[in-house]
Every structure is written in structure tokens, then in C-alpha cells.
Amino acid sequence: MLKYMADNNSMVGGESLIRKINDQVILVQVLVAVFLCINFLLITTFFMKDFFYTTTRYIFFANTLLSDCLILIVTNLLLNLSYFRVTMQMWLCLIMFTVSSLYNFVTPVTLTAMTLERYVAICMPLRHGELCSTRSSLHCILIIHGLSSVPCIVVLLVFFASVTHSFYKQYRVCSVEMFILHSWQRHLRSAISQFYFLIMCIIIVFSYVKIMKVAKAASGENKKSTWKGLRTVILHAFQLLLCLIQLWCPFIENAILQIDFMLYVNVRYFNYIMFSLAPRCLSPLIYGLRDEKFFLALKNYALCGFVKNKSLDVFHLTN
Known part of the structure; x- marks a missing residue:
């Protein structure tokens, strides 16, 4: 560790930058701890009332929260282990890579499914109850995990076919790039990510256009509800964009690593904050604060039921 810090010091030429990196x-x-606490509070609120875990959009919301918690814990651990140059056996690194790779895709795929749910609710209200039942929501979550596992499976199949059993007992600093053994494998992984990006963008744009048409034709309360659904789709699109940019970050970081180590460290922390933490703090905003029913339940449980109001009483009577 001392040698590593000394090397860093010699590379940047001063102690102030070392202190900056520690900051x-x-x-x-701090950010990870705050987001995890908020997410755990939201997950607890979700399971406190049966209305939430029998409604499709809240089921998808809970899926994103669980996915975000897992990816934050694993990626933050990997980031710290990499920073302090802590080695581990490769079989353990493989497990952590599998989890991080899978849930990197689960969140954006779930966001796409949530956008489709809003499209069905607004543009096909008569079929919403049939298409978005609790059973179909659980089936959809299984499909989401299946689709999200495809990029990881492609990488791992090539990896398993290329290494010997002794490799899994070696001690190394864990990183995603260790499982990319061939240049064509990197190109294939990039192509899969871009294909997912294209399909998700098409779905988002399609849903936006259709909801926009309904919003213009709606009137009164329907118009207000439709425009709220349209704003939700826009927020999903922004959140999805940040998540998808994260899929390209390993390629950018690997290229920068070949140029300058300290620039690589700074870029990696910037990418982690902007494209990993930031999109995962939008989920609580979209459904934790903007959604009236969930916000009322969250406020009640956060204050341990000491504060109640008429809106909350109406919510309990109507659901």
C-alpha cells in the first residue's frame, strides 16, 4: 500500500492531489450511504401496503430499487478495492463481476418496461388491467433479468472457454477488463450494448409520441393525468440515458488508463458519480416524491405514524 501511494505521489508530484483523491x-x-438509506426506506414503504406490491408500476419501481442497491454495493466495493489495490481470488472476482454486469442492465431494461406500462395505462386504459396484472408483472421481471443476463453470458462463455482451472485460484486486483481476453470480445460487448441502447431508445420515443398524441386530445382531469404520465416518461428517458452512458464508461476508462493513471482515477470517480449514482437517485424522485400515494405512505412510515392528515386517511379508505 505504501509503495502504491508513493508511486501515485511521484506520478502527480505532490501530496495535495493524494488528499484530493481521498476526498x-x-x-x-457518503453519497452511497445516503442513497442506500433512502432506497431501503422506500423498499420498506413498498412492502408496508398491499396496494403497492399488487400494482405493476410500483412492482417495477421496487425492482429498480433492489437493483440499484445491489449495483451500488458491489460497484462501490470494487471501486474501493481497485483504488487500494486489494487483491482477491479470481472466483470471487468472477461472482462480483457477474452481479455487477447483470444489474448494470437490469435497471435500464426495467425503466424501459416502466415506460411501456405508462404507455399502456394512458393509451390503452381498457386493457391496462389485463396486460399489467400482478402475475404478468412478475413474469416481466423474470424476462427483464433474462434479457439483462445476455451480455454477461456472452462474455463469460468466452472467458470459461479460454482460461484454465488454475486461473480461478490466482490473486489479482478485480476489474471488468480482466474478463475481456480478446479484442473482438470487446467489440462484441460494445455492439450488444449499442443494440440494447437502440432498442430502448426506440421504445422510449415510440411511447413519448403516442402519449403526446393522447395528451393533446385529452381534456380536464384526463389531460392532467396524461401530461403527468408524459413527464414521467421524460424523466425515465433522462434516467435511461445516464444508465446507458454508464455501459460505455469501461471502454473510455480503459483507453484513458493507457494514457495517464491519475487521469484514469479522476475520470473513473467522475463516471461513477455521474452515471452510476446520479441515475439511481432519480428513482426515488420519480416514484418516491412525485407519486402522491407513495409519498403520503412514505411520510407516514418515516414519521412512525405520528403525523397523519386527511389525504392519508382518504388514501387508506380508497385503497
């Missing part, structure tokens, strides 16, 4: 580490830990 970055502390900042990331």
Missing part, C-alpha cells in the same frame, strides 16, 4: 473516496462513500 473523492469520502464523498463517494
Whole structure:
């Protein structure tokens, strides 16, 4: 560790930058801790009332929260282990890579499914109850995990066919790039990510256009509800964009690593905050604060039921 820090010091030429990097580490830990606490509170609220875990959009919301918690824990651990140059056996690194790779895709795919749910609710209201039942929501979550596992499976199949059993007992600093053994494998992984990006963008744009048409034709309360659904789709699109940019970050970081190590460290922390933490703090905003029913339940449970109001009483009577 001392040798590693000394090398860093010699590379940047001063102690102030070392302290700055440590400040970055502390900042990331604080942000991760805050987001995890908020997500755990939201997950607890979700399971407190049966209305939430029998409604499709809240089921998808809970799926994103669980996915975000897992990816934050695993990626933050990997980031710290990489920063402090802590080695581990490759079989353990393989498990962590599998989880991070899978849930990197689960969140954007779930966001796409949530956008489709809003499209069905607004543009096909008569079929919403049939298409978005609790059973179909659970089936959809299985499909989401199946689709999200495809990029990881492609990488791992090539990896398993290329290494010997002794490789899994080696101690190394864990990183995603260790499982990319061939240049064509990197191109294939990039092509799959871009294909997912294209399909998700098409779905988002299609849903936006259709909801926009309904919003213009609606009137009164329907118009208000439709425009709220349209704003939700826009937020999903922005959140999805940040998540999809994250899929390209390993390629950018690997290229920068070949140029300058300290620039690589700074870019990696910037990417983690902007494209991993930021989109995952939007989920609580979209459904934790903007959704009236969930916000009322969250406020009630956060205050341990000491504060109640008429809106909350109406919510309990109508659901």
C-alpha cells in the first residue's frame, strides 16, 4: 500500500492531489450511504401496503430499487478495492463481476418496461388491467433479468472457454477488463450494448409520441393525468440515458488508463458519480416524491405514524 501511494505521489508530484483523491473516496462513500438509506426506506414503504406490491408500476419501481442497491454495493466495493489495490481470488472476482454486469442492465431494461406500462395505462386504459396484472408483472421481471443476463453470458462463455482451472485460484486486483481476453470480445460487448441502447431508445420515443398524441386530445382531469404520465416518461428517458452512458464508461476508462493513471482515477470517480449514482437517485424522485400515494405512505412510515392528515386517511379508505 505504501509503495502504491508513493508511486501515485511521484506520478502527480505532490501530496495535495493524494488528499484530493481521498476526498473523492469520502464523498463517494457518503453519497452511497445516503442513497442506500433512502432506497431501503422506500423498499420498506413498498412492502408496508398491499396496494403497492399488487400494482405493476410500483412492482417495477421496487425492482429498480433492489437493483440499484445491489449495483451500488458491489460497484462501490470494487471501486474501493481497485483504488487500494486489494487483491482477491479470481472466483470471487468472477461472482462480483457477474452481479455487477447483470444489474448494470437490469435497471435500464426495467425503466424501459416502466415506460411501456405508462404507455399502456394512458393509451390503452381498457386493457391496462389485463396486460399489467400482478402475475404478468412478475413474469416481466423474470424476462427483464433474462434479457439483462445476455451480455454477461456472452462474455463469460468466452472467458470459461479460454482460461484454465488454475486461473480461478490466482490473486489479482478485480476489474471488468480482466474478463475481456480478446479484442473482438470487446467489440462484441460494445455492439450488444449499442443494440440494447437502440432498442430502448426506440421504445422510449415510440411511447413519448403516442402519449403526446393522447395528451393533446385529452381534456380536464384526463389531460392532467396524461401530461403527468408524459413527464414521467421524460424523466425515465433522462434516467435511461445516464444508465446507458454508464455501459460505455469501461471502454473510455480503459483507453484513458493507457494514457495517464491519475487521469484514469479522476475520470473513473467522475463516471461513477455521474452515471452510476446520479441515475439511481432519480428513482426515488420519480416514484418516491412525485407519486402522491407513495409519498403520503412514505411520510407516514418515516414519521412512525405520528403525523397523519386527511389525504392519508382518504388514501387508506380508497385503497
